[in-house]
Amino acid sequence: MSCSLREIDGSILEGGGQILRIALTLSVIKRIPIRIINIRAGRSKPGLMEQHLKGIELLRDLSNARIKGASLGSTEVEFWPDKVAGGNYEARVKTAGSISLLLQAALPCALFADSRVTLRLFGGTNAEMAPQIDYTTEVFRPILEKFGGSFDFDLIRRGYFPKGGGEVVINIEPIFKLDPVNMTKRGYITSVFGWSFVAGTLPIKLSHLMADSAVHTLKQFHSNIKIERYKEDRNMAPDNCSGVILVAETSTGCILGGSALGKRNESAEETGKRAAQELAKAIEEGACVDGHTQDQLIVFMALAQGRSSVKVGEITMHTKTAIFVAEKMTDVWATFEIVPEGSCNIIHCTAAK
Missing domain, CATH: 3.65.10.20 (RNA 3'-terminal phosphate cyclase domain)
Structure with a gap:
């Protein structure tokens, strides 16, 4: 040390x-x-x-x-x-x-x-x-x-x-030890699914409204979207909350996500739409991970032994920050390179074995 x-x-x-x-x-x-x-x-x-x-x-x-x-x-x-x-x-x-x-x-x-x-x-x-x-x-x-x-x-x-x-x-x-990854081929969407929940005193009707709105927004990407709609058990979740978590899987094993929590003065339909739009953005970008995952992978890319490559969309400020800190903490032990590719970017990281 x-x-x-x-x-x-x-x-x-x-x-x-x-x-x-x-x-x-x-x-x-x-x-x-x-x-x-x-x-x-x-x-x-x-x-x-x-x-x-x-x-x-x-x-x-x-x-x-x-x-x-x-x-x-x-x-x-x-x-x-x-x-x-x-x-x-x-x-x-x-x-x-x-x-x-x-x-x-x-x-x-x-x-x-x-x-x-x-x-x-x-x-x-x-x-x-x-x-x-x-x-x-x-x-x-x-x-x-x-x-x-x-x-x-x-x-x-x-x-x-x-x-x-x-x-x-x-x-x-x-x-x-962590293994390097190569996630640069997105493939096509094979499934879209998720969960729409309410908790506390909120009526289950809201979960259906959120889910239906999300399905409507995403139907252009897949014909059979399955969103589970449910009310949390009061013993598990006694307080009020509502939200949606959405997932898309691709033919090459990529996983993209989108989510939203209900807000006061926002309709359930708008909550479902927000979550769906977040996932839709990730799908339309053509990237292999969504914007919320890309910055979380930087630490693992820096720690994996070898060369990792991940195709992402627009580089987020969180990702720029993660790369800056990772390089500063690792000196020449792990180096990053961002290469534009059409509407996407490929983040390469070479880490010492």
């Missing part, structure tokens, strides 16, 4: 929690001590919020790290990781802070632990500005499996904005 601190400016590019997650994840896996400054400097409330703090504490526990400056509102953190150890770990966000974002930081680390890792995570399972947990399991996980990693998932309770209170248990078996 290096003895000198590597400094990351948390205000660059996307300038939010993503920089923190990626920098800390690579710090843990490569045992590189880091100092992150100007954390969330451009946000209306700069510094660490509770969900960021809980993420730092979770990675601290996973790697037996020493930390300095990790407190609510802090804009600078120092982090000295040690070896990632298997075992049982817990992170409890009291708000509806996203469980999926906690997992984004912890999952790559757990894959490189010395034995099985069990994570018990509390917070929001379906939240705005973050992947719904269903997207993480149904879209992201199958793509992760192309790299050779995976996880088992048990949903104990759903948690929605603003109360949170969700709980999931995730088991990860270590793999010690």
